[in-house]
Amino acid sequence: xxxxxxVLTSKDFASDQEIRWCPRCGDYSILAQMKKVLPGMGIPKxxxxxxxxIGCSSRFPYYMDTYGFHxxxxxxxxxxxxxxxxxxxxxxxxxxxxxxxxxxxxxxxxHTIRRNVxxxxxxxxxxxxxxxxxxxxxxxPLGARTKSTPFGSIDNPLSPLSIAIGSEATFVARxxxxxxxxxxxxxxxxxxxxxxxxxxxxxxxxxxxxGAFYYASKKGVKEDNIVYLEHGKPLIFGAKxxxxxxxxxxxxxxxxxxxxxxxxxxxxxxxEQAPGSSLAFLLARMRHPEFPEPLGVFRDVERPIYDRxxxxxxxxxxxxxxxxxxxxxxxxxxxxxxx
Amino acid sequence: MFCPHCSFDxxxxxxxxxxxxxxxxxxxxxxxxLEQAITxxxxxxxxxxxxxxxxxxxxxxxxxxxxxxxxxxCLLVEEGKQLVGIFTERDVLNKIRVDKDDQNRPVSDFMTxxxxxxxxxxxxxxxxxxxxxxxxxxxxxxxxxxxxxxxxSVRDIxxxxxxxFGEVSAQTG
Numbered sequence: 001x002x003x004x005x006x007v008l009t010s011k012d013f014a015s016d017q018e019i020r021w022c023p024r025c026g027d028y029s030i031l032a033q034m035k036k037v038l039p040g041m042g043i044p045k046x047x048x049x050x051x052x053x054i055g056c057s058s059r060f061p062y063y064m065d066t067y068g069f070h071x072x073x074x075x076x077x078x079x080x081x082x083x084x085x086x087x088x089x090x091x092x093x094x095x096x097x098x099x100x101x102x103x104x105x106x107x108x109x110x111h112t113i114r115r116n117v118x119x120x121x122x123x124x125x126x127x128x129x130x131x132x133x134x135x136x137x138x139x140x141p142l143g144a145r146t147k148s149t150p151f152g153s154i155d156n157p158l159s160p161l162s163i164a165i166g167s168e169a170t171f172v173a174r175x176x177x178x179x180x181x182x183x184x185x186x187x188x189x190x191x192x193x194x195x196x197x198x199x200x201x202x203x204x205x206x207x208x209x210x211g212a213f214y215y216a217s218k219k220g221v222k223e224d225n226i227v228y229l230e231h232g233k234p235l236i237f238g239a240k241x242x243x244x245x246x247x248x249x250x251x252x253x254x255x256x257x258x259x260x261x262x263x264x265x266x267x268x269x270x271x272e273q274a275p276g277s278s279l280a281f282l283l284a285r286m287r288h289p290e291f292p293e294p295l296g297v298f299r300d301v302e303r304p305i306y307d308r309x310x311x312x313x314x315x316x317x318x319x320x321x322x323x324x325x326x327x328x329x330x331x332x333x334x335x336x337x338x339x
Numbered sequence: 340m341f342c343p344h345c346s347f348d349x350x351x352x353x354x355x356x357x358x359x360x361x362x363x364x365x366x367x368x369x370x371x372x373l374e375q376a377i378t379x380x381x382x383x384x385x386x387x388x389x390x391x392x393x394x395x396x397x398x399x400x401x402x403x404x405x406x407x408x409x410x411x412x413c414l415l416v417e418e419g420k421q422l423v424g425i426f427t428e429r430d431v432l433n434k435i436r437v438d439k440d441d442q443n444r445p446v447s448d449f450m451t452x453x454x455x456x457x458x459x460x461x462x463x464x465x466x467x468x469x470x471x472x473x474x475x476x477x478x479x480x481x482x483x484x485x486x487x488x489x490x491x492s493v494r495d496i497x498x499x500x501x502x503x504f505g506e507v508s509a510q511t512g
Contacts, residue, residue: 024378024379134468206378206464208468211457218483
């Protein structure tokens with residue numbers, strides 16, 4: 001006899017907690033899309049876990065009717081690694097922000113990604129510390145005037161995707177909070193990837209950094225400022241789809257007009273499964289306004305997964321040496337009594 | 340309210356977004372009425388005035404005469420149709436030397452170049468934050484192309500807050 005799973009809907013994932021984000025915050029859209037994606041995973045509700053650090057985005061677990069942990073600043077990847085390693089049957093999501101993930105938590109993020117723990121990491125990037133009312137973050141652009149940089153930031157900003165790719169991420173993607181169909185697709189792809197998925201979501205903080213991503217989100221403007229990545233297809237963009245990205249003889253990307261004797265075959269074709277990370281890195285370095293910024297899946301490759309490796313080692317050790325006894329281990333070796 | 344899914348500006352209180360059909364009920368917010376108002380309402384509710392603009396090459400004498408004649412404290416400075424600066428009564432008081440020939444120099448010599456701007460869709464809260472951050476009394480409103488479409492002053496914000504306090508008091512009895 002086979003047990004039938006209940007059919008879940010997005011409402012099944014809505015908690016009874018009052019949402020304390022500012023009205024019109026981009027976080028709402030990300031939450032809504034997440035609730036739409038999870039029912040389609042074919043996983044019982046009690047098998048989802050959301051773990052976050054500190055910041056506006058990190059209130060996310062309260063608003064999902066799943067298991068969750070609003071944890072320690074920057075340490076969500078470490079805690080999630082423990083959860084996933086102990087309970088490989090769970091689908092574990094990490095919710096973080098540009099401050100939480102790249103400042104205090106940068107070290108944890110980097111090592112989680114390079115280990116390829118089977119976690120789905122979503123970084124809400126709003127280029128500001130919103131919860132503490134408007135200080136600059138590791139992704140704030142040069143010159144940004146904030147409460148903590150009254151004369152403009154002189155810190156070179158980090159690119160979250162460059163960090164992820166440099167840490168050998170096996171799944172890297174970018175989406176925009178209000179581009180809901182695309183965000184849903186990216187979340188689904190991340191959820192199905194085996195290993196660490198890293199998604200950067202451009203998220204508008206409408207109180208402390210309003211409009212930071214208008215160029216990539218406003219209809220009538222974004223068409224010339226973003227390029228959607230599709231595996232195996234050329235990079236074409238523009239309101240009239242008359243522009244493309246070509247790699248020139250110096251191995252540098254350049255914007256070209258398709259009407260000027262350049263055909264689609266001359267353009268850069270996206271390969272998210274390229275064995276090396278050079279193409280993904282090249283795409284991650286394309287920044288507005290010099291280039292349209294790529295959205296979609298930059299990289300999706302396979303590599304051994306940390307939590308599986310750990311559990312295989314444990315299983316192998318048990319088979320060869322027995323299950324072991326923690327108390328016996330604790331009492332073994334050099335022990336002494338302090339009197 | 341603005342739909343968090345597609346940004347469409349819906350009539351307050353509707354259950355589903357008129358544009359994309361996504362449910363909005365779950366996005367009822369907590370917080371004080373004033374917090375609600377300043378974070379959910381856009382600059383547009385202030386009915387921003389049309390800005391008075393001058394060309395960057397205009398002599399200061401003419402610019403000041405315009406300000407006096409129209410009883411305003413701020414001009415937006417353009418090159419062609421593009422906003423390049425803001426010229427305020429502070430600039431007149433702090434930068435122009437009455438004993439020199441400054442009055443015949445172009446307004447671009449005394450304006451604040453590349454001023455911070457907002458769009459009509461930005462929230463009141465963001466405008467407040469930006470004005471506090473920069474110590475501004477006026478902010479230019481621009482469209483997607485960077486052209487000025489309006490201007491708000493700290494007076495507009497004060498008037499708005501006064502009206503909000505009135506509404507809050509009425510609601511709380």
